[in-house]
Amino acid sequence: MKQKKQSSLARILGYAGGHRNLTLLGCILSALSAVLGLIPYVCVWLAARDVLETWPALTGVSGSARWGWTAVWTAVISIVLYFAALMSTHIAAFRTARNIRRSAMAHVLKLPLGFFTGSQSGRLRKLIDDNAGLTEDLLAHKLPDLAGTIVTPIAAVLMLFLFDWKMGLLCLLTMVLALLSMCLMMGGKNAGFFHRYQKEIERMSGEAVEYVRGIPVVKMFQQTVYSFKAFYAAIRDYSDLASQYAMSCRVGQTCFLTFINGAFALLIPAALLLASGGDVRTVLVNFIFYALFAPACGQMINRIMYMSEAVMEADEAVGRLDEILSQKPMENTGVQKQPADAAVSFDHVTFTYPGADRPALSDVSFAVRPGQVTALVGPSGGGKTTAASLIPRFWDADSGAVSIGGVNVKEMDTEDLMKQTAFVFQDTRLFKESLLENIRAARPDASREEVLSAAHAAQCDDILEKLPQGLDTMVGARGVYLSGGEQQRIALARAILKDAPIVVLDEATAFADPENEHQIQKAFEALIRNKTVLMIAHRLSTVQDADHIIVLSGGKIAEQGCHESLLAQHGVYAAMWEDYQRSARWKVGRTDPKSGKGEKTV
DSSP states (O other): OOOOOOOHHHHHHHTOGGGHHHHHHHHHHHHHHHHHTTHHHHHHHHHHHHHHHHTTTOTTTTTTHHHHHHHHHHHHHHHHHHHHHHHHHHHHHHHHHHHHHHHHHHHHHTSOTHHHHSSOHHHHHIIIIIHHHHHHHIIIIIHHHHHHHHHHHHHHHHHHHHHOHHHHHHHHHHHHHHHHHHHHHHSGGGTTHHHHHHHHHHHHHHHHHHHHHTHHHHHHTTOOGGGSHHHHHHHHHHHHHHHHHHHHTHHHHHHHHHHHTOHHHHHHHHHHHHHHTSOHHHHHHHHHHHHHHHHHHHHHHHHHHHHHHHHHHHHHHHHHHHHHHTSOOOOOOSOOOOOSSSOEEEEEEEEOOTTOSSOSEEEEEEEEOTTOEEEEEOSTTSSHHHHHHTTTTSSOOSEEEEEETTEEGGGSOHHHHHHHEEEEESSOOOOSSBHHHHHHTTOTTOOHHHHHHHHHHTTOHHHHHHSTTGGGOBBSTTSBOOOHHHHHHHHHHHHHHHTOSEEEEESTTTTOOHHHHHHHHHHHHHHHTTSEEEEEOSOGGGTTTOSEEEEEETTEEEEEEOHHHHHHHTSHHHHHHHHHHHHHHEEEEEEOTTTOOEEEOO
16 A cells, blocks of 8 residues: 655654654644734723723723733733743754754765765755754744644634624635635645745856856956856746746735735724614724734734745755655665775676666676786776776666675675775865874874875975975965865875775876876875775876776776787777877977978977
């Protein structure tokens, strides 16, 4: 039998834990406060009745004072109860939002590492933190108000018919017409507006970030915001959506405000008609009550509208959080085995990225022996980085097995797997910390001397000498900024300090200038000594001395062997080598008038 889907509110309250009862208590107190808030209107009617009954002698005015004090005290108690309700729901809301954040982060930590390479950290923070904040506002403010909003109209309808059913019916008519106007505004094609609105805001925010990043290029070529078509289109679409919604609400909003504030237009002629054929004093007392109570009924309708918005916000928050919670975590067999050595093997591995229509790797098999350097080369998009990312379980293979020391990586403890591997990528990430802490991130228990030794092995001596505080210099915001090549050497120091038996190098010299590349190559010698190394490179000169070279093209192994044997095959690698040699000979200079090609170096 198909399980019934829980409502957004039920799911949010599921995170409340032991504070769920506190939320319930807050709603009950808010409902009592709302009911008590109606009593002063009755007291006004009773006081007016006493005054008009003795008019013009006013002998009963002193006796009606008790109704005034009753109104004051019930109003005070109503305020105190509402304050207690908000205290209860705020405490529960804070704990619930904390639990949502914890639950989301606990799930995120179980996701494959590849999820983070494809997701912006800012977007993840927004999905988790901002949407948890929306639920916090819902539970702390909107939910207790919702309890009052549900109870108050019931009590209000009873009070409308308590004194004069004819005037009460007129007030009820305006409430019903206002509700119908609100449904006209928020129903039909406008029902999904809030979801579209949130999507457009998210899109516009993302494009704004990209535009800000591209400002140097825009200014360099003296362009305007209109040249950044994606950002301009996002602004235009957001503006069109908001304008269309505002225009579509014109009739509904006009009717809503007219009916919610138009009770007087019906009450005055009704009172005159009733007074002409009955007890004028009684009609006047009733008129005073309904004239005061009708605006209160309008406020109730306004609250209902705000509550519907709060429910949409809750649905949207839960839906956004589901974008993370629906991500499939890494599989774990429950069996934690230890590898026999640092050998890496791919056994008929096939992998397709989530949402892709074709495999990034298809039936790939190769082995990296302990102590050897194996290079992955091939055209862009061939699957080199994908293959390397399967070793530390950035992603899990769809079929086949990736093994370390004869053990499937899925059968290894995550912490043990991370200890087995060290990575140096082309996109280096340094924390806003000192260089000491940046390098020590690889092994937090390392001593200062061990960090200095790793920095020396990574050829970082010149970096430390020129910095004001040396190893204690802050990097990033409120600190120094390093060049791409210098950052790579710090990353290499981090990998050297980790001293893992398997090293993965993904285009580690991609952003380095010639001087830094020389230093990095010297650092490689210290890093890869007696290690199992998998190296990805486009500069074929860096891999020609590798023990084994694997050529990946279109997600499949096209060729493999050593440099000389691959050249002798006159295949993909040989063509790549020839292209590389040709590009290395080009220089910026004059053009050959006959061929139109740049001048070669001799």
